[in-house]
Amino acid sequence: MSDVLTVPRSRRNIEFVLLLLALTVAISANYLAGAGREEPFADHFWFQAITLGLMGLLIHVILRFRAKYADPVILPIVIALNGIGLAMIHRLDLSAILVNPDYPPVAPQQVTWTAVAIGAAAILLIVLRDHRILRRFTYISLIVSAVLLLLPLTPLGLEINGARIWISVGVGTFQPGEIAKITLAIFFAGYLSTNRDLILLAGKKIGPLQLPRFRDLAPMAAAWLVSIGVLIFQRDLGSSILFFGLFMVMIYVATSRVSWVLIGLAMIGVGVFFALELFSHVALRFDSWINAFAPEVYNRAPGGSAQVVQGLFGLANGGLVGTGLGEGRPDLVTYANSDMIIAALGEELGLIGVVAIVMLYVILVSRGIRAALGTKDGFGKLLACGLSFTIALQCFVVIGGITRLIPLTGLTTPFMSAGGSSLLANWLIVALILLISETARRPAPTAPMTDSFPEALGGGKPVKKRTAKETTR
Amino acid sequence: MSEAGELTVTILRFGFLILLWILVLSTVGALRRDLLVGSRTKAGTARDVRNNPDLREEPAPVRAPARRLVVTEGPLSGTSLDLAASPVLLGRAQEATLVLEDDYASGRHARLFPQGSRWFIEDLGSTNGTYLGGTQLTRALPVEPGVPIRIGKTVIELRP
Numbered sequence A: 001m002s003d004v005l006t007v008p009r010s011r012r013n014i015e016f017v018l019l020l021l022a023l024t025v026a027i028s029a030n031y032l033a034g035a036g037r038e039e040p041f042a043d044h045f046w047f048q049a050i051t052l053g054l055m056g057l058l059i060h061v062i063l064r065f066r067a068k069y070a071d072p073v074i075l076p077i078v079i080a081l082n083g084i085g086l087a088m089i090h091r092l093d094l095s096a097i098l099v100n101p102d103y104p105p106v107a108p109q110q111v112t113w114t115a116v117a118i119g120a121a122a123i124l125l126i127v128l129r130d131h132r133i134l135r136r137f138t139y140i141s142l143i144v145s146a147v148l149l150l151l152p153l154t155p156l157g158l159e160i161n162g163a164r165i166w167i168s169v170g171v172g173t174f175q176p177g178e179i180a181k182i183t184l185a186i187f188f189a190g191y192l193s194t195n196r197d198l199i200l201l202a203g204k205k206i207g208p209l210q211l212p213r214f215r216d217l218a219p220m221a222a223a224w225l226v227s228i229g230v231l232i233f234q235r236d237l238g239s240s241i242l243f244f245g246l247f248m249v250m251i252y253v254a255t256s257r258v259s260w261v262l263i264g265l266a267m268i269g270v271g272v273f274f275a276l277e278l279f280s281h282v283a284l285r286f287d288s289w290i291n292a293f294a295p296e297v298y299n300r301a302p303g304g305s306a307q308v309v310q311g312l313f314g315l316a317n318g319g320l321v322g323t324g325l326g327e328g329r330p331d332l333v334t335y336a337n338s339d340m341i342i343a344a345l346g347e348e349l350g351l352i353g354v355v356a357i358v359m360l361y362v363i364l365v366s367r368g369i370r371a372a373l374g375t376k377d378g379f380g381k382l383l384a385c386g387l388s389f390t391i392a393l394q395c396f397v398v399i400g401g402i403t404r405l406i407p408l409t410g411l412t413t414p415f416m417s418a419g420g421s422s423l424l425a426n427w428l429i430v431a432l433i434l435l436i437s438e439t440a441r442r443p444a445p446t447a448p449m450t451d452s453f454p455e456a457l458g459g460g461k462p463v464k465k466r467t468a469k470e471t472t473r
Numbered sequence B: 001m002s003e004a005g006e007l008t009v010t011i012l013r014f015g016f017l018i019l020l021w022i023l024v025l026s027t028v029g030a031l032r033r034d035l036l037v038g039s040r041t042k043a044g045t046a047r048d049v050r051n052n053p054d055l056r057e058e059p060a061p062v063r064a065p066a067r068r069l070v071v072t073e074g075p076l077s078g079t080s081l082d083l084a085a086s087p088v089l090l091g092r093a094q095e096a097t098l099v100l101e102d103d104y105a106s107g108r109h110a111r112l113f114p115q116g117s118r119w120f121i122e123d124l125g126s127t128n129g130t131y132l133g134g135t136q137l138t139r140a141l142p143v144e145p146g147v148p149i150r151i152g153k154t155v156i157e158l159r160p
Helices: A012-034 A043-066 A074-099 A107-127 A131-153 A176-201 A215-234 A237-255 A258-278 A280-290 A295-299 A306-318 A341-374 A378-402 A420-441 A468-472 B003-030 B037-042 B046-051
Strands: A157-160 A163-169 A172-174 B068-073 B080-082 B088-091 B110-115 B118-123 B130-132 B141-143 B149-151 B154-159
Touching: A012 A043, A012 A074, A012 B003, A043 A074, A043 A107, A074 A107, A074 A341, A074 A420, A074 B003, A107 A420, A131 A157, A131 A163, A131 A176, A131 A215, A131 A378, A131 A420, A163 A176, A163 A215, A172 A420, A176 A215, A176 A237, A176 A378, A176 A420, A215 A237, A215 A258, A237 A258, A237 A378, A258 A280, A295 A306, A306 A341, A306 A378, A341 A378, A341 A420, A341 B003, A378 A420, B118 B130
Parallel strands: none
Antiparallel strands: A157 A163, A163 A172, B068 B080, B068 B154, B088 B110, B110 B118, B118 B141, B130 B149, B149 B154
């Protein structure tokens, strides 16, 4: 059964030890990235180390006071990933400056964004005591998501490399779609936890499949239209896959009906077919995936496969143990510090290093799913599942694209890629997962119930609410 | 680069990979307790039980699983239905598993569903409510065999 009985224990001290270890990894990566290229312990080294250390400790202290029982491994993992990303971005800056002394470095900006993102996560942890409050904003989040997704299409929007997903905000650019994935997850979780039973029960049964009623399909059709809209108007394949995948997973988790997954896959099939027929950029992506090594495809611009193939060459150059941080040439790949950061890390840390990084992501996602299993309210379960899944899906789409398992799409690697909006969104996701894990692990405030007919716990929410005691026995 | 410098670089390079894996493995180590789901759910260690009396294992009450649903009052009195592993929808709607010909029942009134070894009843937002053993349902509750469930003028019971 879903609830697992363990002795409630805060485990903040374990988190502290792991956090110190993670900071050691982050800071030594930062040192190695600069070693031999700039004088050791330069200003930037201290700026980066102190920012990451202080902000990590800040979250740790807040967790001690506000969410004592939160999962102890999430924060160290995220700090390590963020630190490795910062080190790689700084290292690529140094290479770029060698070639072009006027190159504006990306790393200081990324360190500032890290501070902003962790600060936002800290504020969220303090302001939002309980994730269930978010349930009240179910439909507001739908409206907010719609506004965020439409913003880039307004005159505020900017078009970079053919994709219209940025807006300019005074000091820089921002990708509202990154925040929209959180608000959409909140909407789906609220909507599905309320209407789950109706969607579950209604509908005809054909063979082993229970087909949903047509009107229950409406939100799914809406999610499909949103994804297609993002694909057509913003020309962003990655976000489009992300939004639809998020909805499919959440409805599957809510109803455990395979028919939804089959319908969703059929809709994706239709979408892919029309996208291939109608949009040249999608067709080019596909072509540069299948025929990546053909010279005419490699040299084609735009839509050539040079980026992917360069990344693959880099990975091959890295081999099993890598060239060592700062010793390879990942700077030859275009967008090495954002889309292709895994290829850069793969070249310099080798298979062994990249597998360690993938393991960190796997543990992070599994802790999110674990929080979903442990928490007792349906909304929290769905939200934690959906949010952890967005991290997993992003990793899959990015790493799969770089290793040429699937066509390359422009999604960011969570916590690592250069880009403030993605970092901000992912840190907010971490804050939410930490809050949900806290409700999952916190000891029940009252004595375990012995009566079969307890008092209603208010709310009248038609969700099975059982104590840990009943379910595990 | 001098030989000593090269050696240092190699040591740093492998040292970093080792450090990365130490982080991964110690993270997994910290979760060891959590990962042992099967044995952890049954009982804590002796010390855990001493510190948390809640965890003490109680013998599970012997409970005969319900196998039949019987209508004891109302227009359909006497009808019985064998329970399988799938949920049962109660109401006036034609798609309901047990179609109640009861003017006081809603179309999709309530549902019974199995969870673990017991059956739960849940009201689906009916007009007149569902009563389990005299109490109106506000959320899903477990149903023991022999406890009457009232829907409109119909009363049903689970039987072993």
